[in-house]
Amino acid sequence: MPPVISILEHSGMARPITSIADLRAIAKRRVPRMFYDYCDSGSWTESTYRENESDFVPIKLRQRVAVDMRDRTLETTMAGETVSMPVAIAPTGLTGMQHADGEIHGARAAEKAGIPFTLSTMSICSIEDIAENTSKPFWFQLYVMRDREFVSNLIRRAKAARCSALVLTLDLQILGQRHKDIVNGLSTPPRMTVANIINLATKPRWCLNMLRTNRRTFRNIAGHAKGVTDLRSLSSWTAEQFDPALSWDDVKWIKEQWGGKLILKGILDAEDAEKAVASGADALIVSNHGGRQLDGAVSSISALPGIVDSVGDRIEVLMDGGIRSGQDVLKAVALGAKGVFIGRSFLYGLGAGGEAGVTACLDIIRKELDITMAFCGLRDIKDVDSRIIVRR
Ligand SMILES: Cc1cc2nc3c(=O)[nH]c(=O)nc-3n(C[C@H](O)[C@H](O)[C@H](O)COP(=O)(O)O)c2cc1C
Numbered sequence: 001m002p003p004v005i006s007i008l009e010h011s012g013m014a015r016p017i018t019s020i021a022d023l024r025a026i027a028k029r030r031v032p033r034m035f036y037d038y039c040d041s042g043s044w045t046e047s048t049y050r051e052n053e054s055d056f057v058p059i060k061l062r063q064r065v066a067v068d069m070r071d072r073t074l075e076t077t078m079a080g081e082t083v084s085m086p087v088a089i090a091p092t093g094l095t096g097m098q099h100a101d102g103e104i105h106g107a108r109a110a111e112k113a114g115i116p117f118t119l120s121t122m123s124i125c126s127i128e129d130i131a132e133n134t135s136k137p138f139w140f141q142l143y144v145m146r147d148r149e150f151v152s153n154l155i156r157r158a159k160a161a162r163c164s165a166l167v168l169t170l171d172l173q174i175l176g177q178r179h180k181d182i183v184n185g186l187s188t189p190p191r192m193t194v195a196n197i198i199n200l201a202t203k204p205r206w207c208l209n210m211l212r213t214n215r216r217t218f219r220n221i222a223g224h225a226k227g228v229t230d231l232r233s234l235s236s237w238t239a240e241q242f243d244p245a246l247s248w249d250d251v252k253w254i255k256e257q258w259g260g261k262l263i264l265k266g267i268l269d270a271e272d273a274e275k276a277v278a279s280g281a282d283a284l285i286v287s288n289h290g291g292r293q294l295d296g297a298v299s300s301i302s303a304l305p306g307i308v309d310s311v312g313d314r315i316e317v318l319m320d321g322g323i324r325s326g327q328d329v330l331k332a333v334a335l336g337a338k339g340v341f342i343g344r345s346f347l348y349g350l351g352a353g354g355e356a357g358v359t360a361c362l363d364i365i366r367k368e369l370d371i372t373m374a375f376c377g378l379r380d381i382k383d384v385d386s387r388i389i390v391r392r
Pocket residue numbers: 038039040052090091092093120121122141169265287288289290291292320321322323341342343344345
């Protein structure tokens with residue numbers, strides 16, 4: 001498997017990469033501390049962040065034997081698009097700081113793997129950068145700003161770039177506090193403090209790649225939004241620009257402006273899921289923003305079955321949060337998700353080895369998913385349902 005080997009050659013690791021945890025360990029060494037910490041953290045006590053992962057563990061799969069396991073397929077659809085497996089790349093801010101041109105690397109790897117890539121509003125590479133460097137449509141994630149002209153303009157740009165779905169994030173109009181970002185003084189590009197210079201000196205590969213690109217700020221925003229004073233500080237910019245008054249009327253307005261496939265992200269409660277159905281959206285994502293917003297919220301995987309029960313026959317239900325393996329993907333699909341998004345697993349791959357690292361991440365998840373589905377006695381991901389889960 002070439003991508004894994006090429007990362008391995010430079011990783012200094014004495015053993016092959018076998019899991020997402022291996023990619024995480026390499027990313028931790030290669031990515032400057034403030035950006036690694038930005039990725040690998042949740043809000044306040046991080047309890048929801050931890051439970052997103054740990055709540056997968058008690059879910060047990062039924063092992064079946066003597067079943068024909070030949071000719072398996074993971075192909076299905078997400079938001080009406082054919083995908084080679086039920087996995088999409090989640091929108092993540094500042095991705096171009098995990099690795100230079102990170103969003104382009106991620107989008108290319110996703111395109112080659114036959115899965116959707118979602119570009120964040122708060123990305124380093126712009127909508128236009130991704131369109132120029134890929135050949136298939138990608139998805140665009142929208143944050144709603146106070147300046148509605150800027151929002152309209154972002155939607156227009158996503159249309160012009162032929163984005164095939166709009167992912168509207170509803171759970172971040174104000175920012176959950178992440179202690180590490182405050183301690184590290186998170187900014188992009190990093191301020192040249194003594195601590196940062198010392199840390200950057202230990203990341204020569206990251207620095208070299210960063211010097212080779214001119215994409216080092218929020219390129220969806222810089223030069224497009226009025227009155228932006230301090231783009232370097234994500235938290236102060238969010239506090240100034242994001243609209244805390246966002247309502248379901250705004251969702252309606254955005255749906256009209258966009259006119260295409262709309263996916264609502266950040267639904268964790270059955271009452272909000274009903275409102276998502278009433279809004280006419282095509283799909284919703286059960287999500288708590290990777291445990292980065294409401295600390296103390298339930299994990300995504302534990303919220304999933306209730307939401308599927310209440311609205312699953314009227315809207316496509318997707319989920320994200322805590323997916324670190326193909327086994328996790330299978331469990332989420334078995335509990336009713338049509339597909340999942342990966343945030344940190346993707347970022348660990350990216351930080352470890354750019355496009356090759358993301359490809360390694362997707363290869364690992366695909367193989368785990370395929371083999372695990374076979375162990376459960378199934379050959380087609382479309383046949384997976386709660387019957388493969390052990391009832392207690
Ligand atoms: C570093 C980081 C940045 C993120 N930035 C965004 C963002 O810009 N927009 C958004 O809708 N969600 C954002 N998210 C949330 C992800 O889209 C997704 O909900 C979450 O990462 C899923 O959990 P997981 O990381 O455990 O897979 C971010 C998550 C991380 C880890």
